[in-house]
Amino acid sequence: MIQVYTDGASAGNPGPAGAGIFIKRSGNPIKVAFPLPEMSNHEAEFHACLIALRRCREEGFLIVSLRTDAKVLVDAVEKRYIKNPLFAPLLKEILEIMDTAFDHVFIKWIPASKNGEADKLAKSAIVRPSGER
Template identity: 55%
Template sequence: MIEVYIDGASAGNPGPSGAGIFIKGNGITEKYSIPLGNMSNHEAEYHAFIKALEICLEKGIQDSVLSFRTDSQLVNQAVEKEFVKNKLYTPLLEH
């Protein structure tokens, strides 16, 4: 199993933002720090998840069992329920 830890953060709301991603398992240990530009903290959390998915696809590890870990209830619930309350995040969930 591969564990993927993600976090997004903003300095202000909105403000300069970034994503942190840590991937480990099956002989893989990688970490990423990705600047995201100006956005809200919630948007940064979604972008962290999207970037992590993109990295996993690029690395060809989509066939492995992946477990995503986040401290963002907003992203976790949106992905699990395939639903967002705030329509601002609909395009991010669909992506």
């Protein structure tokens, strides 16, 4: 089983955003810092999850334990529903990948204090208007 930590961050709400993915595996971990356009922090969390799942699919992982400090994301995935229409297409794509690309995917909420590596990656991916990170 692969452990995957995800986080989204934005500089402002909304503001320039970034996604951080830390995939813990034997050997070298995979670290992804992915810049996102202007969006809210919650939207960035959904994008981080989606990017992580795509990467896990590319790597050929079959059993994934996804960990995030975004309660809204965990609740949406577990209920397979979200009220906010902005997040609905993202949730739909997340669920489609989870249902078709893997044998098992588990999602678990963790406190932010346990998600430091993904948080650092997400914050490092934010590209501010002046081009600074």
